[in-house]
Amino acid sequence: MKQLLRLRVNGETKEVAAETSKTLLEVLREDLGLTGTKHGCELGECGTCTVLINGAPLLSCLMLGVEAEGVEIVTVEGLMQGSQPHPLQQAFADLGATQCGYCIPGILLTAKALLDKNPSPTREEIREALSGNLCRCTGYSKILDAVERAAREVGVL
Amino acid sequence: MRKSGFSVIGKPLPKIDAMAKCTGETRYANDIELPRMLYGKLLRSPHPHARIRSVTTGRAARLEGVFAVITGQDLPEKFGILPATQDEEALAVEKVRYAGDPVAAVAASNEVIAEKALELIDVEYEILKPILSIEQALAETAESNRIHSWNRRANVQKAVSFEFGDVEPSFQKAEQIFEDAFFYQGNTHLPMEQYCALASYGPADKLTVWSSTQTPHYLHRALSKVLGLPMSRIRVIATPVGGGFGGKSDPFSHELCVAKLAMITGRPVKITLTREESFYVHRGRHPVKMWVRTGVKNDGTLQAMHFKSFLDGGGYSSYGLATVYYTGALQTVTYKLPAYKFEGVRVFTNKPPCGPKRGHGTPQPRFAVEVHLDKIAEKLGIDPLDLRLKQLVEPNTVTVNGLRISTTGLRECIEKVAARAQWKKKFRQLPFGRGIGFAASAYISGAGLPIYWNEMPHSGVQIRLDRGGGITVFCGSIDIGQGSDSILAYAVAEEFGVDPADIRIVTADTDLTPVDLGSYSSRVTVMTGNAALQACRKLKEILFQIASEALEVPADDLEMAEGQVRSRSYPKRGISFAACVEKAESKFGTLGATGSYRPPRHPANYKGSGVGPTPAYSYSAAIVELRCDSVTGEIKVDKVWIGHDCGRAFNPLLVEGQTEGSVYMALGEVLMEEQVFRKSGLHKYPSILEYKSPTTLETPEIETILVETDDPEGPFGAKEAGQGPLLPVIPAVVNAVYDAVGVRIDEIPITPDKILRALEGRLKPVSIPSFDFPPPIKWQPGQGVQVEQKS
Numbered sequence: 003m004k005q006l007l008r009l010r011v012n013g014e015t016k017e018v019a020a021e022t023s024k025t026l027l028e029v030l031r032e033d034l035g036l037t038g039t040k041h042g043c044e045l046g047e048c049g050t051c052t053v054l055i056n057g058a059p060l061l062s063c064l065m066l067g068v069e070a071e072g073v074e075i076v077t078v079e080g081l082m083q084g085s086q087p088h089p090l091q092q093a094f095a096d097l098g099a100t101q102c103g104y105c106i107p108g109i110l111l112t113a114k115a116l117l118d119k120n121p122s123p124t125r126e127e128i129r130e131a132l133s134g135n136l137c138r139c140t141g142y143s144k145i146l147d148a149v150e151r152a153a154r155e156v157g158v159l
Numbered sequence: 160m161r162k163s164g165f166s167v168i169g170k171p172l173p174k175i176d177a178m179a180k181c182t183g184e185t186r187y188a189n190d191i192e193l194p195r196m197l198y199g200k201l202l203r204s205p206h207p208h209a210r211i212r213s214v215t216t217g218r219a220a221r222l223e224g225v226f227a228v229i230t231g232q233d234l235p236e237k238f239g240i241l242p243a244t245q246d247e248e249a250l251a252v253e254k255v256r257y258a259g260d261p262v263a264a265v266a267a268s269n270e271v272i273a274e275k276a277l278e279l280i281d282v283e284y285e286i287l288k289p290i291l292s293i294e295q296a297l298a299e300t301a302e303s304n305r306i307h308s309w310n311r312r313a314n315v316q317k318a319v320s321f322e323f324g325d326v327e328p329s330f331q332k333a334e335q336i337f338e339d340a341f342f343y344q345g346n347t348h349l350p351m352e353q354y355c356a357l358a359s360y361g362p363a364d365k366l367t368v369w370s371s372t373q374t375p376h377y378l379h380r381a382l383s384k385v386l387g388l389p390m391s392r393i394r395v396i397a398t399p400v401g402g403g404f405g406g407k408s409d410p411f412s413h414e415l416c417v418a419k420l421a422m423i424t425g426r427p428v429k430i431t432l433t434r435e436e437s438f439y440v441h442r443g444r445h446p447v448k449m450w451v452r453t454g455v456k457n458d459g460t461l462q463a464m465h466f467k468s469f470l471d472g473g474g475y476s477s478y479g480l481a482t483v484y485y486t487g488a489l490q491t492v493t494y495k496l497p498a499y500k501f502e503g504v505r506v507f508t509n510k511p512p513c514g515p516k517r518g519h520g521t522p523q524p525r526f527a528v529e530v531h532l533d534k535i536a537e538k539l540g541i542d543p544l545d546l547r548l549k550q551l552v553e554p555n556t557v558t559v560n561g562l563r564i565s566t567t568g569l570r571e572c573i574e575k576v577a578a579r580a581q582w583k584k585k586f587r588q589l590p591f592g593r594g595i596g597f598a599a600s601a602y603i604s605g606a607g608l609p610i611y612w613n614e615m616p617h618s619g620v621q622i623r624l625d626r627g628g629g630i631t632v633f634c635g636s637i638d639i640g641q642g643s644d645s646i647l648a649y650a651v652a653e654e655f656g657v658d659p660a661d662i663r664i665v666t667a668d669t670d671l672t673p674v675d676l677g678s679y680s681s682r683v684t685v686m687t688g689n690a691a692l693q694a695c696r697k698l699k700e701i702l703f704q705i706a707s708e709a710l711e712v713p714a715d716d717l718e719m720a721e722g723q724v725r726s727r728s729y730p731k732r733g734i735s736f737a738a739c740v741e742k743a744e745s746k747f748g749t750l751g752a753t754g755s756y757r758p759p760r761h762p763a764n765y766k767g768s769g770v771g772p773t774p775a776y777s778y779s780a781a782i783v784e785l786r787c788d789s790v791t792g793e794i795k796v797d798k799v800w801i802g803h804d805c806g807r808a809f810n811p812l813l814v815e816g817q818t819e820g821s822v823y824m825a826l827g828e829v830l831m832e833e834q835v836f837r838k839s840g841l842h843k844y845p846s847i848l849e850y851k852s853p854t855t856l857e858t859p860e861i862e863t864i865l866v867e868t869d870d871p872e873g874p875f876g877a878k879e880a881g882q883g884p885l886l887p888v889i890p891a892v893v894n895a896v897y898d899a900v901g902v903r904i905d906e907i908p909i910t911p912d913k914i915l916r917a918l919e920g921r922l923k924p925v926s927i928p929s930f931d932f933p934p935p936i937k938w939q940p941g942q943g944v945q946v947e948q949k950s
Contacts, residue, residue, distance in 0.1 A: 095173045
């Protein structure tokens, strides 16, 4: 059965009729066309579908769309500041932190939540924060480097 | 080939698609939605081995929202990646050969209805005895217990045997002989993106298939064969691959079924596999048992080696014919080996089929050889680095099995990692519980022979120039994250003296792009790069002719740099690239050129010599430092130093990324990842939670040292980087565990329980099955074809 949902996504209110059984991941991708958020396992094991809910990283595959009313949702599409990339996006691109790129939206959002809370994390704190996001391509090295660089830049801004 | 003065090559530029991947704009297969699209699902066998008595689909077909149900009878034509072993069916016709083998497919309005429809399909199975191990496969010789009927010996897919050089006399000359047995457990690719394909048919009887595939060209062939459509009516578009590692290199059931379902329903159809299904589709690392015997002089000089491998292939052939050869081919390309005997066999078992995973058939023997050499060095009282350094293969030589070595930077790789890791200070000197280990390896930069043996190019590139100075590069290659799109842009930008951002890349679309065989065997940089350079040079000849006339400068004094075509002697004398193109277009008409690449001939000419040759071998050396807790058996890797001879780094960021990713994947394989099955034939760990892979917390700091050797076969001197650096890390960890706690673990992965059993003296040695290999093919070095060396 469908229900009319009123969702706050990337600073915009969206009304959408969606199946009540759909996860937030499915509502975002299938009903709102925000395909930047990716499926990885649908079981909360890989971190690929991470979005920000009121600033905290949460797995959109473990949350129903109907549970997401009345919260602020940020997806990877909401990271750009106008036409300017977020320092995390710029650092990931510049330092070769993306290979296949499939895990990157979830990692960027997890990293953003970390930097919002802790603007100058140590490398160990970054490791800890990203430990729920699997990446099979990079060996994580360049991802850690990119978060460190973005942290330095965010600190300056 | 130019070796210096580059403007693009060697620079740490961002990948051309990097920002799209950081904004969510990159469209992977599952991100594509087409109007009127239906969703497909596959019904998979719950039994590992069974005869299909009947499949009844009436109830499913009548369910509201179901538009088509198909079974094996609808797609009976067999297919497979290798032309010699086409033993797969899109949907099983008579038998299922592993739990997970698809038997029916449905297309419905949505996935929920499609799943309900699967429950309404009745399959009557006659359960057969499953074969679940190498030993059992070799023991089940009765015709009644065959998994396939096409192969000669029951459950043996392929057995090979070779003798290179004078094996027995060389063993006679040896002063000491050592023997070891090893087992390398299977594991899977686990790309973050699940498999996904879409198809659309019509209106002009043309089929379009989008798929997350590493090999659109081979999918094109398989679709044509199974659907009975000419290739000219089929368009395959490979979408950006969200991780492949070899796992998306076969044509798959879901790709054939979406096409058939789209043809039946007249509507687009998409199938996305679940994570659990991805574990059963597999095609990953083969479990391999290995036995090795080596004769050496007292100073450690290798005299002869005899190597046997036993591969657990799973239910179908996949790439297995090549894999069995790869478990024997590259033992000879690191250290001088005067005589070598190799025997290998791949068996069928009722498990998901194994195939190529990063390193394809070579990580298993490399693990065995490098641990074996570590043991030999210790018994002879020689430092294991010194043992290798005294007998490294030389450049411009041919190995005992006929493999041509162009360049090797292995010495430099070893010396540099040893210096950075302070090897001499640490080896056998760290306190109990801490250890350091070393290993080295080599890998191919692309297979020397294509999968379909023909005279056509392995890679083609077409370049179009337009009057605004725009450059569009068309190539069949598919970016799987390694950066193959960027490689094309860098090569062309370097040649034309423009910014890579000014170049448009169109790839992996069989309607638009010349064939490239695919993103496998670490072939893409060398082959597409060379093809791109050839196309560039054809266009440069025209542009230089025009510029020479316009500038009154001899053509051989012209260069392209900083967006100009200009005199080398008087750089101020030049015209812009765009103006030069405009003049050329005025004179010659529309400007375009093609380039293609085929690897050089290889020297050996014996049957089976097609696996192993390559334009150029990459070399790697690794040192691993770790802690091993003798109470819990836990291993914590502190640091990995990896030296990799990549020929020339097109872009150091990308090469480091490939190297670090390889190190990471190796650590997963050696420490935790296991593709293992229950007696029921079901996977033990078919989820990301249970199938352990390294997170940020288990992945150590990695120090990457790139060694450049300027290989004459590679574009700008480049060799591969995507697979080779995985190889030495696995044995280096095993050797470091021995250095830490004094126990040899001859089985991968090294889990804590194995360490504890070994420390308590309860770890059983690896057992090796007995098997009558065929009589060997004998070959002597020098018997082959003379091949010219480039300089």
